[in-house]
Amino acid sequence: MDAQAHAARTMWNQLHDLWTMTPRCQRSLARMDATLRQARKEIDWYAVLPAQAAQAVLKTYVQAWKNCWDGRVGEPNFKSRMRTAMSVDIPQGRDLQIKRVHRRWGMVNIPKIGRVRFRWTKDLPVGKRANKDNRITGARLIKDDLGWHIAFRIQTLQPQPKPHQGPDLGIDAGVNLPLALSDGNHQDHGRPARLLDGTADRDKWLNPSEKAKLIRLERRAAHRNGFRKPKERHSNRLKHTYDQIKQLRARATRRATDWQHQTTTRIARTYGTVVVEQLTITNMVKSARGTIMEPGKNVAQKAGLNRSIAQEAWGRTVMMLTYKTARYGGTLHKVPAPNTSLRCSACGFITPGSREDQATFVCKNPDCGFEANADWNAARNILHLYRMGHALVPAAGRAVVRRTRGVKPATAR
Structure with missing residues (x-):
């Protein structure tokens, strides 16, 4: 299986080289298919990959370019050996x-x-x-x-789902409280985001025995790595230790994904309309290190917050809610994120000092004085924005895609 996966990855890279070096007027699926058939006759290690799997690589590569021309994704690129997931198609x-x-x-x-x-x-x-x-x-x-x-x-044949008649729901994604719901039925996985010393718990999905084992493995890897000379290859023992660490990390990721699947399925079955924030997560997890001329502040604290945000995988939660709400007849909407955590959900005013405590929202308006959990207050504001007509995404739950200007290659016709 490893040999087939490496052959499929190398075939993708060679198809990419052939495509980029070929003039646009000569690019076609038939030309690449003929070249691929000839390469399978001349290159011995291509025979490891079945012919149907090789054709699947070619079709996937051409489809990647079609998706790029439609503006859904970027251009296909080179697949590296270390960062690419190994996979083989059986079409x-x-x-x-x-x-x-x-x-x-x-x-x-x-x-x-x-x-x-x-x-x-x-x-x-x-x-x-x-x-x-x-x-x-x-x-x-x-x-x-x-x-x-x-x-x-x-x-399989799936019947068209009937429109979901469930109630509306606003969701605020957080770190201490993973999913705060506007109706107060919050979803928590019971894994603390912070340790007793205030640092981020990067291994919260592992039990105590697994955490102890992970610490031992990391110390063992650091000890064995100390004997390695510069530019020297890793020893087999060190590779085995790294593999054990990766297995524990993968087990934690699988548990987190399983909790997300169960939670999003339960939400999609219960509620007819789900409203979330339009978050740009890549900007939220940027480093606060700054530059040499203008160094950042609280760099270590911001790095811990970035790790906590990455562990919660808010984007994956929204992706699951998108297709699961459509499967059960519901809809997903997104609203603007600014000031949802600063505005009071009772009076609607933004008063300075209301978020002095990160966990509690206390409205400083003299005529209000509303006090509640900060995430719950934000979830109520998210739902209120949708009801006021500030939704950004169509009812299907898919973002509007616009084609970039330019002339499509001749093969796209």
Whole structure:
């Protein structure tokens, strides 16, 4: 599997080189397909990758350029060996020959590898349950720090969901309170964002024994790395220690993602309209280090806040809510973020000094005096902005895409 993944990545890079070096008037899918077939005959290690998987790489690359021309994503680029996720496509479902051998395990046939056992975690249309409208059309092998995984592509008929008649909901994403809801039914994963000394807990999704093991592994890696000379390759023992650290990190990420899936599914089933803030997270997690001429202030505190924001993965939560609300007949809207945490949700005024305490909002307006949790107050303001007609995103939950000016290449016709 590793050899196939490396061959697919290298094939992508060579297709990218061929595409960029070819004049625009000569770029075409047929020309690249002929070049790919000739390369498979002349380059020996291309034979490791099945022919269908090689064609899937070509189709994915061409589709990446089409997405770029439509303005949805940027241009395809080079895939590095260290930073690219290893994956292989199996585009034809008939080659899989899936069979369930146990309540928790199944067998699948992978081209040029053979029969492989996999963990049965989802219901699959196999055997008598498979038909023309409900069948497996392919799969994708993906490798992370915990090993190889397989994701099946299923073609099925889904009924059009009826409009969700649930109540409206405003959500404010935070660090201490992950998801504050406007109706007071806050969603908390029970993992503290800060330690007793006030620093950010970067390993909050690990239990105490796993945290202790992680500390031992990091110390062991630092000790073994001290014996390595400059520009010398890592030893096998050091690589094994790094792999163990990556496995613990991946386990924590999987737990966080699982909590997000369960929470967003529960919200999409309960509420008909979900309103969130339009946040630019990349700007929020910028470093406060500054420059040599103008050094920043509270750099360590800002770095800890950035790590806490990155751990909560607010963008992934919004992405899950986007497609899950549409699946259950609901809608997702976004409203402007400025002053949602500074405005009083009771009187509507912005009074200086109302957020002296980060966890509590106390309105300094003499005629109001409203006091509540700061995140809950922000969630109420978010919902109020939507009801006042300040939504930024259409009801489908997708941002408006505009094509950049320019002439499309001849192959796009």
